[in-house]
Amino acid sequence: MKKALTLSIVDRLRGLSLLLMLIAATAVSTWAVLAVPGPVVDRMLEADIRQQAELWQRRVTLHMADAESAFEEGIIQPQDASLLTLFTEETDVYRYRLLTSAGEIFWSSRSDEIGEFESNVFFSTQVSRGETYYDSDTVPVFEVDNSPLSGSYTEELTREVARIYVPLMHNGHFDGAIDFHTDITDLRTTFIQLARLLVALLTGIALAAMTIAAYVIFKSNRFRMNQLRQRSETEREILDEQLRLAREVQLLGELNEWLQSSRSLDELFDMVARFMTHILPTAEGSVYVYSNSRDVLDGCASWNGGTHKDHIHPEECWGLRRGRTYEFGASEIDFVCGHAEPHDGRAYYCFPILAHGETVGLMHLRALTDATEAFINSKKLAQMCAEQISMAIANVRMRDQLHDQSVRDPLTGLFNRRHMTETLRKSINNSQNAGTPLSIIAVDVDHFKKFNDNHGHDAGDMVLRAVGSVLEQACDGDEVACRPGGEEFTLILPGACQEDVMTKAELLRQAVEAIIVRYGEKALPAISISLGVAHYPRHGTMPQDLLRASDEALYEAKAKGRNQVCVASSTEQAPRDPAAQNVKPKPPGSDSPIAAE
CATH class of the missing domain: 3.30.450.40 (GAF domain)
Known part of the structure; x- marks a missing residue:
């Protein structure tokens, strides 16, 4: 019972709200019929008159023998004047004036205006810039030329008049303008009546549709209640979907x-x-x-x-x-x-x-x-x-x-000194724990300074890249090629026996010797390298010991004439003094083995 009473109250409230909506819609429709057509028709008429004005301007200028000279000089020829007089009889224009660029009226359908100047501001601010100026106003009926003052016109005290200024431009220069006046009273009245009729028809259809819709809504309350239940289920599904999205x-x-x-x-x-x-x-x-x-x-x-x-x-x-x-x-x-x-x-x-x-x-x-x-x-x-x-x-x-970038040499792409030290330390630990062999090879480019001095640093860089490419290609598995700096290179070879290391070193020397580096249009001189080999643990158990031993072997290879491989001496022997290698006799005409580097 309570449910039925509640539905009845809801139905009445909905019916009342629909009635109020219909009353409001009727009021809005009445206002639209009375107020809306005027501005709409005015905009339509303005657009139409702007198009007509372009045609009127062409007709006027075509009637003149030399329109450009006439507007520039402000003088109208007699034969032009007689033709211009007929323009108001052939068109809807009842009055028009020809103005120079300075605003002087040098011809008008009203002869008493000739010689006057246009005083309106819009002429100098808009028309002189090539913009068409349009305006409409309500004027007394006696101001409209050729308007009869008898018959039906005696009851009409005012007329709706449109005025438009059309500029004449030649090669971007403002020559003057033509001011047209046309009576739009009858046309505007007809358009407004048609517009009101159309708006009334549309609003009537809309009101009829609203009435039918209100009736249907009023009769379908129970159906809407079912829709509310369905909406509740939909919301539950949306909630489930939101939970799924949250997951x-x-x-x-x-x-x-x-x-x-x-x-x-x-x-x-x-x-x-x-x-x-x-x-x-x-x-x-x-x-x-x-x-x-x-x-x-x-x-x-x-x-x-x-x-x-x-x-x-x-x-x-x-x-x-x-x-x-x-x-x-x-x-x-x-x-x-x-x-x-x-x-x-x-x-x-x-x-x-x-x-x-x-x-x-x-x-x-x-x-x-x-x-x-x-x-x-x-x-x-x-x-x-x-x-x-x-x-x-x-x-x-x-x-x-x-x-x-932090572990690579930017020139050759080989690992830098930092990575070389870390890798060597890890390799020594692995060799110590697994009992596997480990060797390093120190490599130095022979007479590298001559490449820079004789051919430039770009050529020297090309030599270093070529040597680095050979070393990198020779590395397999865990073998690592590094460039600690300058023309010095180091290879870390874990797991290779001493015989294989010596073989690899000799093959590297031969591979570098076979390199042909072209710089510009010519080939650079032959490249050779000196190599020093050190083995773990024979020549040291610490990274610095192995590096020192390989460097000493490298100095020995250079002292013996370069382009060869030497193995470091045993740790029991006194370490070689690199400076001592520089005092070895050298062949006539050759550089000191180390000083040239």
Whole structure:
């Protein structure tokens, strides 16, 4: 009973509110019928008269023998004057005037105005700049030329008149203007009546529609109550959706936190595979990253039963070729990516992974069987995952680049002295713990100063890069090539026996000797190196001991004539004094073995 009473009260309140709305709509419609058409019609008439004025101007100037001279000199020819007089009889213009650029009226349909000057400010501020000036006003009927004062006009005391100034421009110069006056009373009245009729018709239709709508609404209250129940259920679904989104946001935040803490790309992709299984359970996926050469993409990870190929070409993916996300199954006609073959018709996404505006990889997602709808609804979430992965890849790569810059020699790309010392210390510890051999080779370019003095420092840099390239190519596995500084190089060779080390040193010497470096249009002189070898623990158990022993062996190789390999003496022997090597007799005409360096 209470429920029925409540519904009745609600129905009456709604009926009252609808009635008030109809009354308000009727009042607004009445105001619109009476007030709106006037300004609208005035704007329409202004636009029409502006177009007509252009035609009137052309007709006036065509009636004149030399319009340009007439406006410049302010003189009208007699034959022009007779033709201009007929203009008011042929058009709707009842009065018009010809003005010079200074504002002087040198001809008018009212002869008593000739010789006067235009005093309105708009003539010098607007018309003289080439702008058409329009104005309308209500004037007494006797001011309208050729307007009869008898008949129906005796009851009309005023007329609506439009006045327009049309400038005459020639080559960007203001020659003068023509002032047209036309009576728009009858035309404006007719337009307003038509506009009011149209507005009344439209408002009537609108009121009728509102009345019908009100009746339908009034009769459908119970149906609306059902709609309210359905809305409540919808809101409950929205709440569930918000909870789901909150969980996804939480997972994305955790994914971002873990990815930012990853130390390498391999660790990063392992995290991606584990998280994507929970974030997108309806999709199988894989991740590809561009190789260093950027000609192919390397497969890095996959999840939820997905697989990835070892390598794919960028041309195989429509997402990479088009530079944006590619969605297979969204259009009537689709093309399968080459990397998605063999394809069974399931929907899939290809998300290009971007970092600092550059494409660095690809994330491929494919709907699991019987989960297409949920997969399609997860596109936005998948896009956010791709963005998180792209930022993480960019951070890891930037961290790797910064680390690489801190341990690499910028000229040759070999490791610098800092990294050499750390690597040598680690290698000694490993050799000590595992009982494996360790050797180092000190390398120095012979007569390097001559390259700089005779050919310039650019040529010297080319020599250093060429030698560094040979050393780097000779390193296998854990072997490391370093450039401590200047023309000096060092090779750290863990796990190699002494015989193999000597063989490698000799092969390096021969390889460098065979280098031909071209500088400009000619080849530089032959390059040779001297090498000093030291073995652990025979020549020392500390990094500084091994480095000192290899340097002493290097000095010995230089003292013996350069371009050769020498092994350091045993630690029991007295260390060699590098300065002592410089006093060895030298061949006539040659430089001191060490001083030249």
